[in-house]
Amino acid sequence: MGDDPRKRGGEARLLALAALYLCGHALLITLLRTHAQVVSIACVTVAAAWAAVACARRARRAGETKDWWIVALAMLLWSAGMAANLPFAATGQGAVNPGVSMLLFVLYMAPLLFVLAWRPEDPAAVRRIDGGLALVLAGLFCAIVAGHASVAGTPLENVPALRSVYDVGNAFILGLAFIRWLAGAGSPQRVLFGSLAIYASIYFAVAFYVNHVESIGPGYGVFSDLAIDFPFLVLALIASRRGRPHAEIALRRVDKVVQLASPLVLPLALLLASAHLMPSQPWLAGLGIAAAVLGYGMRTVLAQLRAQEQLERLAAVATIDALTGIANRRRFDERLASEWMSARPPAITLLLVDVDHFKAINDRVGHPGGDACLRAVAHVLGTQASRSGAFAARYGGEEFVVLVPAREEGVALALAESMREAVSGSDACRTAAGGRVTVSIGVAVARAGGTPQDLVDAADAALYRAKGAGRDRVVLHARDASSVTTAS
Structure with a gap:
């Protein structure tokens, strides 16, 4: 049976709208040369906001994982980070990533790491621990950015260090998204991981180009800025698609290994961030290490407790007659x-x-x-x-x-x-x-x-x-x- 013509028509309209958006961005830069920086920053901001709205709408659909809300939050943080450049661009103060913007760009990674770390079968208490670890990680990210940038901007000598933070974070998200997608069973989570893998691939390439090549150019307001729109428009298109029913697939050994190892993601990210802070702020690095160890320990205890309870339930089921409810x-x-x-x-x-x-x-x-x-x-x-x-x-x-x-x-x-x-x-x-x-x-x-x-x-x-x-x-x-x- 072929796809629904209305579905294909809706996807074609979205694709056409995305293409028109890129054309509009290019046209505005051409026509408004004196305000090209402000216009380009605004267009990129709207593209990220569009992705946030599309992810939020996906989260509201029946049968979809609610973790699209968290992805929407990440996109919103990135959009806010880009928007933070607007006042500087409008007043001619440079518009090259002030401290607030850099901070929000780094913070946007924390929700994505949280989504990629947790498992659907984890109880609410484990998710709360993961949420706490994500908040601590966000705090460490803030400290890292604060050590290299101020509200007014980033000193040139600190730019390489911040680039390395972005590169490591983007690569970490990209690799983890692909692993979770490849090792996932057929479920709404696998669709989410696949979407994030596509987005993260494009974003990593664009961010690497912007941070290592475009940063030595004229800044925002050039045609290469259209590349920054691209990952967000792709994510918005993917999130807006009407997917087919999710078929469950039996887990392979590698799938199980990845699922069992996923709780290590947030503690590992905390340890990496703590290692980066150790030379300059050892007390804060120690706090991050303690949070990683304590959080993973609590997670392990809860996982073992849950496993024990499941074994007890299985033992009860194995010895209870299903029809009468007494011993079998x-x-x-x-x-x-x-x-x-x-x-x-x-x-x-x-x-x-x-x-x-x-x-x-x-x-x-x-x-x-x-x-x-x-x-x-x-x-x-x-x-x-x-x-x-x-x-x-x-x-x-x-x-x-x-x-x-x-x-x-x-x-x-x-x-x-x-x-x-x-x-x-x-x-x-x-x-x-x-x-x-x-x-x-x-x-x-x-x-x-x-x-x-x-x-x-x-x-x-x-x-x-x-x-x-x-x-x-x-x-x-x-x-x-x-x-x-x-x-x-």
Whole structure:
């Protein structure tokens, strides 16, 4: 199926609008030569603001990651940094990146690093830590800029140092964006990373040219300024596109490595910034190092805690019957083996419970009603068992099993009879099954020299006799194969 013609038409109009914007920028520089600097700075400012608006609109779409808002903030900071040149250009004070402008250009990197560092599965507490690290990083960036530039401008001898800050920051963002895109699964985040990778590639090339080649030229107000528009216009076009539904892709090993390593991004950036500040402001560098170590440590503790909780939830899911909510056969086998190893013979009695005429119940109320019946019976058995310190589980199908921590036959028989009466008199069971529900129960006591399977077989034999004797009764398996029967 081809693309929607309306979608293609909308993209063509956006592309044409971007082309017209570049032409308009060039035309204004040509026509307004005496004010070329102000006009060019204003055009670049608007281009970055356009990218910010497009990213914000993308964040508001259904199914899109809200991290587009953070990208929009980065673009807004860059736009504000360029706009800070306007008063200097309008008054003829030079317009070559005053300190405020340099500061905002560096600050714009912090939101991008934050977006590229976090993972969608991270909890809110981890994101707050990352946000705090991003703020500390922004503060260190401010200190770096303040050490090389003032509000009025940047001394020529400090320009190379600031260029190196920009180069390292831009390269860091570019490399990280590509890595996150290449290693990402099919998701809104991967689309975001791909968009940032394209933008960062163009921006890195343009910034390198402007910082290392154009900076020795006449400044703003020349046709090469159109190149500065280009990365922002491209990002605005990408953010404005209507993407296709995101297909999930299985993670490869490299994807998992990148996702696990991404929490190192902000601490590493903090360490690099701290190293830059160490000769001039060691106390501030120490603060940055402490923040990196403490932030990563807290992140690690929270990640381990979350992993432990997930393991506990998985363990619970693995041992809980999905239909009835009580323990499943696997959990029963583990519990029986544990009890058997604790003593020889163990002080336990086994009750095997079967719902009478369950097939007829299913035929009468259908499978949903049969499932409701099993849940109701499980609730009754589980409640009775917990009151007596016993352990109840679903054995399979319509059978349940109860481990009683006692070898006294009288105690086990009393509990079994209480369970039988509770099920028979349960309104919930009656409502679910569309009539009275009864159970047959086989009881067996653990014997010296036996095995867990012997105990199960004995309880099963007693249950078979209970069903053969008319159901709705409790039967105790005796060692000599005779039985004690409690009829309804």
